[in-house]
Ligand SMILES: Nc1ncnc2c1ncn2[C@@H]1O[C@H](COP(=O)(O)OP(=O)(O)O)[C@@H](O)[C@H]1O
């Protein structure tokens with residue numbers, strides 16, 4: 734099997750006359766945490782949406798386990814998407830449902846499953862994010878950090894091979910951000926998932942990254958590790974560190 738789980742090849746995407754991505758290519762290795770670092774509005778979320786074909790680029794390919802998702806028919810695309818967990822920036826839970834119901838809902842919709850197995854999967858995913866005790870709570874009773882955790886539990890319950898995290902720590906205080914970053918690392922170790930983590934939160938990048946790609950003006954500006962970036966004398970790179 735291919736060493737890369739996902740390969741993004743030369744994707745180009747414009748909205749109207751605005752070019753957002755002008756030829757972005759990278760690969761996601763197996764069991765890797767890859768960070769996409771970029772300023773607000775540079776197309777990070779657009780890349781994630783292209784990867785699961787919520788958006789189609791004008792040019793380029795996205796190979797998932799070696800197959801171009803833009804060539805797939807509906808059934809194959811759906812089957813492929815099941816391997817990919819997407820943690821949206823607003824990890825929106827259904828307000829009128831308990832945590833348990835929110836988690837069950839995502840599984841019942843996609844698979845036929847016995848109640849007993851469903852209960853077990855819900856408990857297991859909540860245990861993984863340290864929130865089994867929140868199982869009967871309503872979303873309104875949860876803090877921002879807890880909602881993010883439940884969002885991750887909802888992704889884990891699908892047993893994905895790849896997780897796409899869109900700004901997982903944005904809007905959280907630094908202590909809670911650190912907890913979420915640690916959870917991302919635990920998730921990788923426990924589930925052997927490969928992840929793409931979109932962020933501009935440097936403490937999160939520092940903790941979670943195996944490798945970092947930096948996006949600028951629709952292109953990959955550089956590819957590096959956190960330690961190398963921190964030492965960089967490039968003005969643009971330094972701006973992420975607040976220098
Ligand atoms: N569906 C869309 N329609 C029109 N413009 C969009 C759409 N999605 C994103 N954009 C534009 O693309 C640019 C990049 O957006 P985005 O990927 O969300 O940035 P970020 O790096 O902050 O995640 C922005 O200028 C945004 O306004």
Ligand SMILES: [Mg+2]
Pocket residue numbers: 777778779822899900
């Ligand atoms: Mg975004």
